[in-house]
Amino acid sequence: MSNYLREDLATYSKELESYFTTSSNFGIVRLDSKLSILECNLGFMRLLGPHQNPVGKLLASYIEMDSSHPQCREELRLRLSRESGKDGIIHCQFIQKEDGYILLCERLVLTESRVIEKMGGMTEELISMQRELIKKSQLQEMQTIELQTINNSLQESEEKYRAIVDAYDGFIYICSKDFRIEFMNNRLIERTGRNATGEYCYKALHNLDSICDWCVNKEVFQGESVTWEIKSPKDGRWYECSNSPIFNSDGTVSKQAMINDTTERKLSEQRIQRLNNLYAALNECSQAILHCTSEEELFEQICRNAVQRGGLLMAWVGLFDPETGMVSPVASFGEGIEYLHNINISVDADNPTGRGPTGSAIRNKQPFWCQDYQNDPVTVPWHQRGRQFGWKASASLPLYKNGSVIGALTIYAAEMNAFDETSCHLLYKMSIDVSHALDNFIREKARKGSEEALYASEKRYRLLADNATDNIWTMNLDGKFRFFRKLVATG
Numbered sequence: 500m501s502n503y504l505r506e507d508l509a510t511y512s513k514e515l516e517s518y519f520t521t522s523s524n525f526g527i528v529r530l531d532s533k534l535s536i537l538e539c540n541l542g543f544m545r546l547l548g549p550h551q552n553p554v555g556k557l558l559a560s561y562i563e564m565d566s567s568h569p570q571c572r573e574e575l576r577l578r579l580s581r582e583s584g585k586d587g588i589i590h591c592q593f594i595q596k597e598d599g600y601i602l603l604c605e606r607l608v609l610t611e612s613r614v615i616e617k618m619g620g621m622t623e624e625l626i627s628m629q630r631e632l633i634k635k636s637q638l639q640e641m642q643t644i645e646l647q648t649i650n651n652s653l654q655e656s657e658e659k660y661r662a663i664v665d666a667y668d669g670f671i672y673i674c675s676k677d678f679r680i681e682f683m684n685n686r687l688i689e690r691t692g693r694n695a696t697g698e699y700c701y702k703a704l705h706n707l708d709s710i711c712d713w714c715v716n717k718e719v720f721q722g723e724s725v726t727w728e729i730k731s732p733k734d735g736r737w738y739e740c741s742n743s744p745i746f747n748s749d750g751t752v753s754k755q756a757m758i759n760d761t762t763e764r765k766l767s768e769q770r771i772q773r774l775n776n777l778y779a780a781l782n783e784c785s786q787a788i789l790h791c792t793s794e795e796e797l798f799e800q801i802c803r804n805a806v807q808r809g810g811l812l813m814a815w816v817g818l819f820d821p822e823t824g825m826v827s828p829v830a831s832f833g834e835g836i837e838y839l840h841n842i843n844i845s846v847d848a849d850n851p852t853g854r855g856p857t858g859s860a861i862r863n864k865q866p867f868w869c870q871d872y873q874n875d876p877v878t879v880p881w882h883q884r885g886r887q888f889g890w891k892a893s894a895s896l897p898l899y900k901n902g903s904v905i906g907a908l909t910i911y912a913a914e915m916n917a918f919d920e921t922s923c924h925l926l927y928k929m930s931i932d933v934s935h936a937l938d939n940f941i942r943e944k945a946r947k948g949s950e951e952a953l954y955a956s957e958k959r960y961r962l963l964a965d966n967a968t969d970n971i972w973t974m975n976l977d978g979k980f981r982f983f984r985k986l987v988a989t990g
Contacts, residue, residue, distance in 0.1 A: 777925040872911070
């Protein structure tokens with residue numbers, strides 16, 4: 500008998516194994532998936548009769564079968580086929596294996612009682628052990644099937660998780676409580692440039708030498724899930740990080756981090772906020788134009804609105820002297836107005852201080868947009884001052900009065916590339932509105948001068964008429980009097 504069958508009998512004594520394999524009338528048969536007999540013990544041969552060698556033949560040659568797929572674990576009563584040359588009924592039980600079946604069988608007597616025919620003097624103890632062997636085989640088979648089902652489920656779950664990880668349009672990593680990376684998905688490996696498994700997460704992901712200030716490992720390892728947004732010091736991009744605990748089978752806990760690059764969304768949100776701020780500043784500018792009564796008041800209000808409502812860091816208005824070509828601040832508001840103390844700005848292109856945003860805007864009569872203040876060559880003379888106040892971008896817009904450039908409105912932002920097309924359009928409109936207001940101030944001043952001159956002239960005319968000694972009148976072309984003064988005699 501092969502080791503395949505011996506494994507199911509190995510827990511019993513050699514004498515019992517010998518009994519079942521050589522002496523017993525209890526049949527044990529190993530079948531393939533098509534129910535061909537691969538091997539059998541002598542007990543099965545005795546059931547068939549002498550001179551029978553069933554190995555290699557179909558089981559149906561000896562036992563009448565209703566189906567090529569027997570019902571496993573159920574006790575069956577089957578009749579020996581006529582081809583076997585024997586007559587009778589046997590009690591059978593099939594046990595399914597990975598590569599076929601095991602058939603356990605015994606002959607039944609003609610009565611309805613289930614007894615084994617001529618057990619060759621087998622004692623009740625051996626009969627009981629035989630039953631236990633069957634039960635154990637069934638239990639082992641059930642355990643094998645259950646284990647296989649669990650393994651299949653685990654494999655399926657792992658394949659699904661792997662598919663999700665591979666399809667995830669972001670970065671995933673898992674780290675231990677001591678900040679060691681345990682897993683990285685392919686996208687994160689590509690971004691990092693290497694598989695950093697085993698390295699510290701703060702070093703591999705953010706190029707830091709110590710734990711990140713924003714680290715949430717403490718909360719995660721206490722069982723919390725934490726989501727937040729961070730600007731990476733490594734590449735300056737914005738990321739949304741979702742962190743959750745993973746409870747491992749060995750009792751340990753790991754942290755899983757799922758990271759999405761939200762830079763485009765963040766920039767879009769910032770752009771919308773900037774535009775909303777500029778619209779608000781433009782509206783306030785319109786209100787100031789309606790209510791301010793002087794250039795000085797208007798300039799102060801425009802600078803204040805640009806910072807408080809427009810979200811800018813600082814704004815100032817400078818007017819230039821045509822004789823000296825130098826620009827002098829006349830109004831300012833915001834963070835860093837001390838920058839203007841003793842500032843030296845010219846409109847002369849040959850002067851280094853005349854090549855910056857303000858001097859260029861006045862000289863060229865065009866807005867000047869500086870999207871990277873700290874790295875633009877034209878702002879070199881003012882880099883140190885600008886760095887002190889966090890200026891990342893600036894713009895200078897020429898101001899006109901009576902058709903001529905008189906100065907510029909200069910503003911500063913906290914972000915690089917702060918002035919997109921829409922922002923530039925709004926700020927340019929603001930400068931044009933201010934220029935129109937300056938013209939209105941001239942017209943209003945001229946109007947008031949004319950009124951005052953007319954009043955003085957009328958006053959002089961009245962005085963002359965009151966002191967005249969003749970009758971005085973004025974008449975329209977149609978002969979109607981407009982004014983008549985009749986001299987009244989007094990003596």
